[in-house]
Structures are given as structure tokens and as C-alpha cells.
Amino acid sequence: MSDPQDSPRIAVAIVGCGIIGLNHARAIARHPHLTITALVDAVPAAASALADQVVSELGVERPAEFETLPAAIEAAPVDLVVICTPSGLHVQLAEEALAAGTHVVIEKPLDVSMPRARRILELSREAAAQGLVVSVISQHRFDPSSVAVAQAAHDGTFGRLTSGIASVAWWRSQDYYDSGQWRGTWELDGGGAVMNQGVHTVDLLVWFLGRPVEIVAQTALLAHERVEVEDIAVATVRFESGALGVIHATTAAYPGLSVRLHVHGDRGSAVIDDDQLEYFGAADPQAFDPSGASVVNRAAELVPASEVRGGDRGPDQFIVGHLRQYDDIVSAIEGGRRPGVTVEDAFVSLAVVRAVYLSATLGRPVGFDEVLSGSLDDVVVTTGAAHPEAAK
Numbered sequence: 001m002s003d004p005q006d007s008p009r010i011a012v013a014i015v016g017c018g019i020i021g022l023n024h025a026r027a028i029a030r031h032p033h034l035t036i037t038a039l040v041d042a043v044p045a046a047a048s049a050l051a052d053q054v055v056s057e058l059g060v061e062r063p064a065e066f067e068t069l070p071a072a073i074e075a076a077p078v079d080l081v082v083i084c085t086p087s088g089l090h091v092q093l094a095e096e097a098l099a100a101g102t103h104v105v106i107e108k109p110l111d112v113s114m115p116r117a118r119r120i121l122e123l124s125r126e127a128a129a130q131g132l133v134v135s136v137i138s139q140h141r142f143d144p145s146s147v148a149v150a151q152a153a154h155d156g157t158f159g160r161l162t163s164g165i166a167s168v169a170w171w172r173s174q175d176y177y178d179s180g181q182w183r184g185t186w187e188l189d190g191g192g193a194v195m196n197q198g199v200h201t202v203d204l205l206v207w208f209l210g211r212p213v214e215i216v217a218q219t220a221l222l223a224h225e226r227v228e229v230e231d232i233a234v235a236t237v238r239f240e241s242g243a244l245g246v247i248h249a250t251t252a253a254y255p256g257l258s259v260r261l262h263v264h265g266d267r268g269s270a271v272i273d274d275d276q277l278e279y280f281g282a283a284d285p286q287a288f289d290p291s292g293a294s295v296v297n298r299a300a301e302l303v304p305a306s307e308v309r310g311g312d313r314g315p316d317q318f319i320v321g322h323l324r325q326y327d328d329i330v331s332a333i334e335g336g337r338r339p340g341v342t343v344e345d346a347f348v349s350l351a352v353v354r355a356v357y358l359s360a361t362l363g364r365p366v367g368f369d370e371v372l373s374g375s376l377d378d379v380v381v382t383t384g385a386a387h388p389e390a391a392k
Helices: 019-029 044-058 069-075 087-099 114-129 144-155 174-178 193-197 199-209 317-335 343-362 368-373
Strands: 010-015 034-040 064-066 080-083 103-106 134-136 161-169 212-220 232-239 244-250 259-265 268-273 276-282
Touching (some): 010 019, 019 034, 019 044, 034 069, 064 069, 069 087, 080 087, 087 114, 103 114, 103 317, 134 317, 134 343, 144 199, 144 259, 144 268, 144 276, 161 199, 193 199, 193 232, 193 244, 193 343, 199 232, 199 244, 199 343, 212 368
Parallel strands (some): 010 034, 010 080, 034 064, 080 103, 103 134, 161 244
Antiparallel strands (some): 161 259, 232 244, 268 276
């Protein structure tokens, strides 16, 4: 990375000043090529509170505060807009930012609507032709464990890929869903455990195993009230390669356990637990052992000690994870290249999540091409029965 003194810092406007906005502010403030110049929130008190916090906690100059993005772009220097609002508001803000000629970062998921996501996809392609960078947050693609597994999955180290498992076993209290009117709604949250908590893990599964072909799923709401969306979903995915995958996502696993990813092939396997590499074993390409008895766990050889399961990642692991992606975004902006995570990548992951909800609603397998084509866009998705007796 070049010395920040060699060029002016990239001026950043953060839109959406809740906890996600704060997390981004913490990462951005630590990047030598970025500076926060504007905070935007429809609720002025939220922008003011975040401004107070970034000054006191991060020691940066107080950003200007605005109620709308156009006002911020007009009055403050803004090169990069970071969108941290509820998911259903992403498209309008991305459109405003790109129309003003700024680069854009969108928090996951891309959006909650496939038609609107297609609009962002179209805008991002037009923006790329104009030299603008549009990226979607998927910071776990930059984790050392994910990088190691993706490389092995793609370069043949694991042989023919046969299966994968993505499991998010989390707990969210009723207070969590009651804390915001948008939480747990189809309109703004876009879904429950899969869309909101599981989309990063779905993204990694697809990154590892390739293009999906068909999805079969069931969902339910079992442990919460006053919520429109699911708190448990289980799906199987058939990939173009022939590999099969399982998606399991829940916010009803008290007291909350880990996120686990398995990737299996006929020459090797890997397991990631809470972003750390737990297991990595592959056959010796020069002396294949059909029994597998000679294969050893090489996790400690492939990633730093802090990234091996059980290693101490320090108190700021969340910030470090985002910093890795911001390194990529800054490099893309300064180098005039595509970012490591594109809108196309995020669109595919969103389509998988949408396919889960469509399959659960329609009670049948859903082809991935059906989702991409838009032929099922008008289907109103629903969540399974809250209690077994309700399904009778």
C-alpha cells in the first residue's frame, strides 16, 4: 500500500448511523487512506450521537451531519458513500450516490428485493464503465481461513467437490426483534435468519462450491413472537458441479453457538468455525492414500496462529475483518480495478436466499435460473407455521 502522504485521503460519507454505521466508522478511522467527512441519518439525533462517538472514541475530526445523502454530497467532500441503512433502503441511496459520481460500499445484503437488486446490478455495471467502484460488504471472503479454503476448492486441492455445509446457530432474544420496527419484517429486513444473519455464510458456501442449480427448503418461526419472518431455515442446494450443500440458519439456538462451514471433496476437506480454520486435510498428490489414514490436519501451516480454531484473535477482530475488505476497496479505487467483492457476487448470494424463501413458500424445488430470470418475482413469500398445531 502506498504512503497516505502521497495522495489525499478518500473522503467517506456513512449513511445510517446505527450500530452498523459505528462498526464501519471504527474500521474506516483506522485506514490510512480514508477519512470520515459526513454522517447521514434521517434521525438527526442518530447522526449527532455517532459524531460524538467517533470524536471521543476514535479521535478523529468531527464529521458534518446531514439528514439526506444529496445534502451531504452537496455540502461536504465525498468520494465514497458507505450505505449502512436497513436493507430495503439500499437501492435509492446507491442510485443517489452513483448519480453524484461517488464510489459506493453497500452493507449486506445487497437489498431485500430482486427487482431492486437487479437495478443496483445495472447501475454498478454502468458505474464500472465510468471508473467507479461499487462493492458489497462480505468481509469474511478476506478472512485467512476463507482464502485458504477457497483456493483449495478452486485449484483442485480438494479434488472433485462433493458437498458443503453452512450452519449459523445463533440466538436472538425477543427484545432484539422488538428493538426496531423494521426488524423481522419482509419489507425492510427482507427475511430472518437466512437473510439477516446467514447471508455472509451463504455467500461463502457459494464462493467455495460454485454456481447453484436448484434449492429445496423449509422455514419456520418457532421461538419468537410479533415477527413476520423465519427464525429457522434448512435448505439443500444442488450445484452445477454436482456437489450438494446444506444451509442451516437460525436465531432460535439458545444460548447461541458458532457459525460453521464444511467443504468436502474426494481428495480433501476443510472446516471453518467462527471464521477460524479448524481443519484442513488433503491427499498427497504424489502418493494418494485411499484410506485417508495418512492425511493430517494442516490448518496451523496455512493461517496465522490467531486464525486457527481457538487462537486469540484479539478484541478488535470485527474491525480487522472489515479493514481487510476496506484495504481491497481502497486498492480498487486507487488502482482502477474491480473490487474483490462485486455487486454480481452479492446478487448471486441474494438470489440463493430468495430461492430458499421461494421454495419454502411454494413447497417445491426452485431452479436458480427461475430466480435470476425474475419469473418468480411476484411470489409473496411467507414463513412456515409458528407451532406444530398451527399446521394441522
